Amino acid sequence: MKLNTLNIYNYTLSQFFGLMILTVIYNHYYIQLSLKLRWMIYCYAVLALITNLLYVQDDTRITFYSNIITSIIICSYAASYFMKIIREGRADRDMFIVNILVFLFFSIECIISTTFNFLISNHLSWVAPIWLFRGILLLSFYIAFINLGCGVGKIRIR
Secondary structure, eight states, rough: GGGHHHHHHHHHHHHHHHHHHHHHHHIIIOOOHHHHHHHHHHHHHHHHHHHHHHHHOOOOOOOOTTTHHHHHHHHHHHHHHHHHHHHHOOOOOHHHHHHHHHHHHHHHHHHHTTTTTHHHHHHHHHHHHHHHHHHHHHHHHHHHHHHHHHHGGGGOOO
């Protein structure tokens, strides 16, 4: 288990950078977040990063409960975009697909975070379908962002 200690730090860093980057992307392309709200989210991200880096438990009881809040924040970005679509009545197809995948992945990530100890400490035959489903959603999420990135010059902002 000592070799997996670095993965604990990688997961913590990916949670931090994911929240920071998605906050910037959503603020720029999807919904306008107030400066005060953005700073509150940035402060939460830094606080969660420091807490998760300093509070590493023993290898048998790894928890990332702060990831639940992070996932809820990101899901709220997607939900806000969906509300914006309902109000305006129009949506870009690529941005809509990205938002659906963001919402799906991070809602599943929120559920997985509540059962993280179970998923990393039990037999693979029990937990493999859950990790496989998460992996498929994550791959779809990345493909949608790559597709959006390739067409970013064609997107009209606001």
